[in-house]
Amino acid sequence: MDELLRPEGIAAAAAIIIAVVAVFSIIIHTFINGISPMPSSWKARRAIAAILAGEMKTGSIAELGSGWGTLLPVLSRKLPQCAITGFENSPVPFLFSRLLLLCMRRKQIRVIFGSFYETPLAPYDAVVCYLYPGAMEKLKLKFTRELESGSLIISNTFAVPGWEPERTVVLNDFFRSPVYVYRMGPGNSGNTLFIG
Numbered sequence: 001m002d003e004l005l006r007p008e009g010i011a012a013a014a015a016i017i018i019a020v021v022a023v024f025s026i027i028i029h030t031f032i033n034g035i036s037p038m039p040s041s042w043k044a045r046r047a048i049a050a051i052l053a054g055e056m057k058t059g060s061i062a063e064l065g066s067g068w069g070t071l072l073p074v075l076s077r078k079l080p081q082c083a084i085t086g087f088e089n090s091p092v093p094f095l096f097s098r099l100l101l102l103c104m105r106r107k108q109i110r111v112i113f114g115s116f117y118e119t120p121l122a123p124y125d126a127v128v129c130y131l132y133p134g135a136m137e138k139l140k141l142k143f144t145r146e147l148e149s150g151s152l153i154i155s156n157t158f159a160v161p162g163w164e165p166e167r168t169v170v171l172n173d174f175f176r177s178p179v180y181v182y183r184m185g186p187g188n189s190g191n192t193l194f195i196g
């Protein structure tokens with residue numbers, strides 16, 4: 001008992017409590033959101049950044065559900081002139097991503113705490129996401145109402161239901177994961193690229 005009351009004991013107990021609270025927070029928000037904060041693979045991050053860099057040099061990009069923030073630095077390296085905003089509503093990944101950005105000192109990136117359903121998308125030239133089918137269904141309406149004609153939607157793995165992608169990049173990974181590229185407005189056509 002005496003050992004627990006020593007500074008080392010108190011620090012160890014505090015660390016355990018923080019770790020348990022953090023794990024519970026992640027589990028609870030995974031249930032609320034319907035998706036865990038699992039990051040995009042390295043291949044997906046590289047492919048998304050390459051697609052965007054091929055489409056735009058300046059402008060603003062929103063990442064809907066930015067998780068631990070691991071896609072943001074990849075985007076910022078490829079798109080140094082773009083303003084990049086991540087939205088995340090799970091506190092632990094959000095705080096981690098803030099810490100990551102603090103270390104990187106990139107002024108072009110910010111991460112906002114809150115639900116992306118509550119944020120207007122009209123100011124963004126491109127949105128990026130890695131979510132799940134139910135979220136894509138809900139976002140479809142939001143994209144239609146809020147995104148300007150010509151805006152890009154890049155979705156890792158999950159398609160916007162009922163929409164024809166302008167193109168689909170198939171990753172050279174075990175699952176042959178698709179990255180869907182949509183452009184708001186008329187004139188979509190589908191073709192498939194392979195990226196290693």
Ligand SMILES: C[S@@+](CC[C@H](N)C(=O)[O-])C[C@H]1O[C@@H](n2cnc3c(N)ncnc32)[C@H](O)[C@@H]1O
Nearest residue numbers: 033037039040065066067088089090115116130
């Ligand atoms: C599979 S992770 C993808 C993380 C990151 N975009 C990436 O590609 O590495 C999905 C993230 O979306 C977040 N999310 C889900 N619904 C959200 C909402 N309504 N508002 C903000 N974030 C949300 C989750 O908390 C999770 O961190």
